Amino acid sequence: MSLLEINGLRRSFYGLEVLRGVDFAVEAGGITGLIGPNGAGKTTLFNVVSGLVPPNGGSILFDGREMAGKSPDVISRAGLLRTFQVARGFPKLSVFQHLMLYGRDQPGENLLTAIFGSRAAREREVELAEKALETARFLRLDKLIDNPATALSGGQKKLLEIGRALMAEPKLVLLDEPTAGVNPTLQNEIGERLLELPKRGITVLLIEHDMGFIAHLCDPVIVMAEGQVLTQGTFDQVRNDHRVREAYLGKRAA
Ligand SMILES: Nc1ncnc2c1ncn2[C@@H]1O[C@H](COP(=O)(O)OP(=O)(O)OP(=O)(O)O)[C@@H](O)[C@H]1O
Ligand SMILES: [Mg+2]
Incomplete structure (x- = not known):
């Protein structure tokens, strides 16, 4: 069984x-x-799969469970997290506070707090703080941990956005253009971080326009055009597919 199966x-x-x-x-x-x-509908697809926009039809099986039409909360608790094409957040919060905020809402947490009271809550807080530090270290944001998110560069904001998703310990992350508008050095850096995710048990589905980046990171590559999947395969397979070239050039130019 696939981790994510989308039909119709x-x-x-x-x-x-x-x-x-x-x-x-x-x-x-x-x-x-x-x-x-x-x-083509890529971001819309992420919006529907992550529960932000309900589908008009079809099925989204994630980890064996039907998610079509479920709320973002239910879907993220099941282990499916997404980032946004334009980084979102709270400008006044520090990097650390951002990470803490998104690590909070774990399943069973309220129950634990209710049963064991404030001691469990404090222990959970310490655990979360350690995870936030570890996540910042992993993303090389640890030196900036007390800086406000607004003080980060565009690329560092993208990294924080990825960190936010990682705090929830997802099974699958959907990354919408994680390196858009980022300089080549930081793009390589983000690519290297992303290559680590599968080793940590996190599966990645990512949208990107930079073909060099896609070629380096992704296998397979799925091609969407006009609201449907056109084809999929290795980067070289899809690159050499005339239908893909036509989709990018536009029908008139082909
Ligand atoms: N909430 C919405 N209301 C109306 N139209 C929408 C909405 N969301 C998306 N669309 C339309 O759906 C189409 C696909 O948009 P989408 O953002 O999914 O494309 P994309 O493949 O992510 O493109 P890009 O590579 O430029 O980010 C566009 O024509 C867009 O205007
Ligand atoms: Mg998009």
């Missing part, structure tokens, strides 16, 4: 079909790429 997923906005029956699967343990021209 559909979503329209104002009568316009943006997802027109999306089918694909993501196997556990690797980094899968999701590419396609602007407007």
Whole structure:
């Protein structure tokens, strides 16, 4: 069984079909790429899979459970986390506070606190703080841990966004353009961090426009165009597929 299985997923906005029956699967343990021209529906797909936008039809099986139409809260608790194309957050909070905030909402936590009272809560706080430090160290943000998030560079904000997802110990993360607008050095750095995730038991599905980055990190690569999956394969396979070239060039140019 695949970790994520999507079948016949559909979503329209104002009568316009943006997802027109999306089918694909993501196997556990690797980094899968999701590419396609602007407007193909990639971000919309992430919005639907993460529960932000309900689908009009189709199925999203995650870890054997149907998630179509479930709330983001239920989906993230099941171990499916996403990041945003444009980093979101609370400008006044420090890096550390950001990480603590997103590590909090673990399953069973309220029950534990209710039963064992403040001691368990304090222990949990210490545990979370250690995890936040470890996450910051892993992402090489530890020297900046007390800085406000606004003081971070664009690339460091992207890393913090990834850290936020990691704090919840996900099984699968959906990363929407994790290196968009980032300089090449930091892009390499982010790539190296992402390559570590499968080793930590985290499967990755990522959207990116930079083909060098996709080639270096992702296998397989899924190609979306006009709200459907066009093809999938290794980077070289999809690169040499004439339908993919046509999708990027636009039908008239092909
Ligand atoms: N909430 C919404 N309301 C109306 N239209 C929407 C909404 N969300 C997405 N769309 C439309 O869906 C289409 C696909 O957009 P989407 O953001 O999913 O593309 P994308 O593949 O992520 O593109 P890019 O590579 O440029 O980020 C676009 O035409 C967009 O305008
Ligand atoms: Mg997008």
